Amino acid sequence: MLKAANISFGYTSKEVIKNISFKANKGDYIAIIGESGSGKSTLLEIIYGLLHIDKGTVFWNDEKLLGPNFRLIPGEDFIKYLPQDFDLMPYTTVEENIGKYISSQDKNKGKRIKELLKVVDMTEFSQTKVKNLSGGQKQRVAIAKVMAKEPEVLLLDEPFSHIDNFRKNKLRRDLFRYLKSKNILCIVATHDTTDALSFADKILVIRNGKLIANKAPEALYTNPKNAYIASFFDEINKIPLSEIDSNDISKKSVLLYPNQIKLAEKEGFKATVIASYFKGSYYLIEAVLNKTTLFFEHPSTLESNQKVFLEFIKK
Numbered sequence: 001m002l003k004a005a006n007i008s009f010g011y012t013s014k015e016v017i018k019n020i021s022f023k024a025n026k027g028d029y030i031a032i033i034g035e036s037g038s039g040k041s042t043l044l045e046i047i048y049g050l051l052h053i054d055k056g057t058v059f060w061n062d063e064k065l066l067g068p069n070f071r072l073i074p075g076e077d078f079i080k081y082l083p084q085d086f087d088l089m090p091y092t093t094v095e096e097n098i099g100k101y102i103s104s105q106d107k108n109k110g111k112r113i114k115e116l117l118k119v120v121d122m123t124e125f126s127q128t129k130v131k132n133l134s135g136g137q138k139q140r141v142a143i144a145k146v147m148a149k150e151p152e153v154l155l156l157d158e159p160f161s162h163i164d165n166f167r168k169n170k171l172r173r174d175l176f177r178y179l180k181s182k183n184i185l186c187i188v189a190t191h192d193t194t195d196a197l198s199f200a201d202k203i204l205v206i207r208n209g210k211l212i213a214n215k216a217p218e219a220l221y222t223n224p225k226n227a228y229i230a231s232f233f234d235e236i237n238k239i240p241l242s243e244i245d246s247n248d249i250s251k252k253s254v255l256l257y258p259n260q261i262k263l264a265e266k267e268g269f270k271a272t273v274i275a276s277y278f279k280g281s282y283y284l285i286e287a288v289l290n291k292t293t294l295f296f297e298h299p300s301t302l303e304s305n306q307k308v309f310l311e312f313i314k315k
Helices: 040-048 094-099 109-119 135-147 165-181 193-199 217-222
Strands: 002-009 017-024 029-033 055-060 079-082 153-157 185-189 202-207 210-215 237-240 253-256 261-263 269-278 283-289 292-298 307-312
Touching (some): 017 040, 017 202, 017 210, 029 165, 029 193, 040 079, 094 135, 135 153, 165 193, 202 217, 210 217, 261 292
Parallel strands (some): 029 185, 029 202, 079 153, 153 185
Antiparallel strands (some): 002 055, 202 210, 237 253, 261 307, 269 283, 269 307
16 A cells, blocks of 8 residues: 655745645545646655655555655656656667566566557567657657556656547556456546546646645545636536525535536526537537626537526536
8 A cells, every 4th residue: 555644845935735634545636637747746746755845754564764865866666657758768779668577587578568558559569769759759669668567656757748549548547457356556737638538547736836636536526626627527507506596695616527417498598608619519608697607518500699598407
């Protein structure tokens, strides 16, 4: 088990990580989400042992990790960390980049290289020199490289940022299935919440260096405690209760995703359509309800300035 207890850190006197605590088990996939500058990458570097912390501790299987001040070479041997730069050998082949991290004494070295190439869908480029690859291909090689030693913990920082969308979904499925099969704990800092919703066991949400949520994806999606959290998963409508209940004089609001607002046939809350945006299987409709701009899903486009009635679907 990995345990982070009351971690705080600052590059200067100002803390960028503030009293963060969480636990993760072998084989888990933990997604860390948050806006740029919130502290996601810093947290990964602390766990790996690149940054020294004076406040808080990191444990692995009840053993305290001492950090870079107590190691000649920073970083824990049982952890592999892939930052946003790939650190590959450009003038050697894809196969050689991956094989460098597998012992020549390993009788299954060739088999393992082929297995990792298949996981990242780079088999046909095994003999290609890295300098001739695209950015997305290099990123896939880098992912295979950090998995080559089969670490107990794998830390990935925006691992799919350079990869085409049409290839990304298959890569995610193959990668996270492989890590589960090897019982490797994977912690990913990501802006892409598809990674988190579809595959993560837990999602950590960070805001301004603080951990504000730590829940399973479904629980976090269906019951976000604020608009910041909800906004990572979809457009979010923050509607004052006073606009949908004339008797409500509070300043409270309700949070609704676009799929929780529908057209009503004859009566409901009157709104004016502003625009329709084609999303493939549906249209995202932008409208104004009293003074609030909101978004809802509809199977067809609606005319600008069209008056419609809306109903809200309770969670």
